[in-house]
Amino acid sequence: MSKVNNFLENKVMPVAAKVAGQRHLQALRDGLILTMPLLIIGSLFLVIRWLPWFGDPERQYMITNEFLQNILNYPYDATFNTMALVAAFGIAYRLAESYKVDGLTAGAVSLVTFLMVTPFKTVFTLADNSTVDVGGVIPTALTGSGGLFVAIIVALLSTEIYRFVVQKDIIIKMPDGVPPSVSKSFVALIPGFVVIIIFWLLRIGIEQTDFQSVHNIVRDLLQQPISKLSGTLVGMLVVVFLVEVLWTTGLHGASIVGGVMSPIWLQAAAENAAAMQAGKEVPHIFTGQFYEIFVHVGGSGATLALVFAMVLFAKSQQLKQLGRLSIGPGIFNINEPITFGMPIVMNPVMMIPFILTPMAIVISTWLGMEFFGVAKPNGAVPPWTTPIFLGGFLATGKISSIVMQLVNFAIAFAIYFPFMKAYDKTLVKQENDAKNNAA
Incomplete structure (x- = not known):
């Protein structure tokens, strides 16, 4: 262990320090930290909303009252679904x-620009299962973590x-007697106008293509390769690798990859359940539950x-306090406070174990289920928040x-x-x- 620590301190850390000191990476790190307190607050309500229930196999969640479910969603929607705006x-x-x-002013211009490249429309499903496009509606799917990568690009x-x-001093200058707040607003006119015009033209150009929006470009270019994956060990390793790499760039990897893989995993789970009912051996290892329950613990x-390593062994006040705040949500598999608060996103040190750890768990779990008698998923679908x-x-x-x-x-503890x-x-x-500087 000491050799590993020495290697990290002497070889990895100096390189990581140079990378982390880069202007744009620092802005990403500090800007994303702004979302942390909101995510912690939203996480608490999310955990309460999805507390599992174990007394009745027909009942999945503790809270079944529709009114309570709705009102508990309010803080979650207001925090998680505005993450891209805050970022x-x-x-x-x-x-x-x-x-x-x-x-x-730069932050305000970035926020407006992000909204400008985001299509104000969404699709609603009616009672008869038909769908209708509704305009003039800001889609929360794109203002939350699903639009975070676009928000990062736009902000930079x-x-x-x-x-x-x-x-370049291409600004409107006011006389000295004008209040500073008014003067700054006039200074922002020309640069803000230039930014808006450039992204306005960009949106118009993209709308003339099949992509229709910047968000669709990100979604389609990332999802098409993923759609070719199947329920194999190599496929699962690729899926998990993509999920973690996307998360390290600020993109909601689980949402993007899961949207493509869910049909494959659901079919595998249904076949496992049918085999169980027929008294046969379940055929599939790789289902959604393998991914959610075994691989992504926390x-x-x-x-x-x-989180446990931070709580038990961290010396810095930042990691100690963050660990204490994150252990509650982490037990219920909610880790945005760690992902954006440590942060892991754009952190050249912590990105490495964040990618390696779940891939190692995929291999260990596959070995256990394939060769050492560990039970395969039986088709049951416990909530993803189950501890x-x-x-x-x-x-x-x-x-x-x-x-x-x-x-x-x-294994995860040893790697992290x-x-x-x-x-x-x-x-x-x-x-x-x-x-010392303060003293």
């Missing part, structure tokens, strides 16, 4: 600050254009083990799944621990430097 503002604000131009590009125009990246061990038992009906999840947790310690050591130094 569009926060990233642009921090990037503009690094260029020493007005961050507040719009701010670069904005600061370029400002630094959320994408299998971060529950990381570790209980979720494994419900998905298979066998104690062997609990043992498998315990082994997977140990040295990277967490190396990152923690850097944060401790930063905190000590900050204290």
Whole structure:
């Protein structure tokens, strides 16, 4: 372990420090952190809304009252479904600050630009299962994590254009007697106009293609290769790799990949259930429950083990406190506080175990189910928020799944621990430097 730590500290960390110090990566990190308190608040309501119920096999969730379900969704919708909006503002604000131009205005321009490239329409399903397109509606699917990658692109590009125009002094200057707030608003006129015009023309151009929107470009170009994957070990490894890589760039990998793979996994689960009812051996290992219950314990990246490592062994105040705040949601497989708060997104150190850990768990679980008698998913569909061990038992009906999840947790802990310690050591130094400077 000491050799691994030395390698990370002497070889990986210096390179990572240079990468992390890059202006745009810093803006991404600091801008996404702005979403953290909102996600933590939303996570609490999400956990309550989807608390599992185990007394009756016909009943999945503790809260079944429709009124309570609806009102518990309000805080979740208001936090998770506005993540891209908050990020569009926060990233642009921090990037503009690094260029020493007005961050507040740059953030506002970025937010408006993101909304401008987002189509204001959505599809509603009627009682007769027919659908209708409704215009003038901002789709929350694109203002939440599903639109985050577009928000990042817009924030970086719009701010670069904005600061370029400002630094070229192509602005309206007011007399000295004008209040600063009024003067700044006039300074923003020309650069803001240039940004809006460029993205307006970009949207018009894209609408003349089959893609129709920037969001569709991201969705289609990423989903088409994924659609060729099937329920094989290699396919599952590719799926999980893509999910984690997308998350490390700020894109909701589980949503994008899951949308394509869900039909394949649902069919596999149905065939497993039919085999169970017929008293036959279940044919499939790779179902949605394999993915949700065994691989992504704690959320994408299998971060529950990381949370426990932070709580038990972190020295920096940042990781200790973040671990305490994240352990509750993490038990119910909600890890946005870790993903965006640590952050793992665009973090060159923590991206490595975030990708490697779930891939190692895929292999270990496949080996256990294929060769060592671990029960395969039986077609039951426990909620994705079901905690570790209980979720494994419900998905298979066998104690062997609990043992498998315990082994997977140990694997995840062993992979995450040295990277967490190396990152923690850097944060401790930063905190000590900050204290010394303050003194």
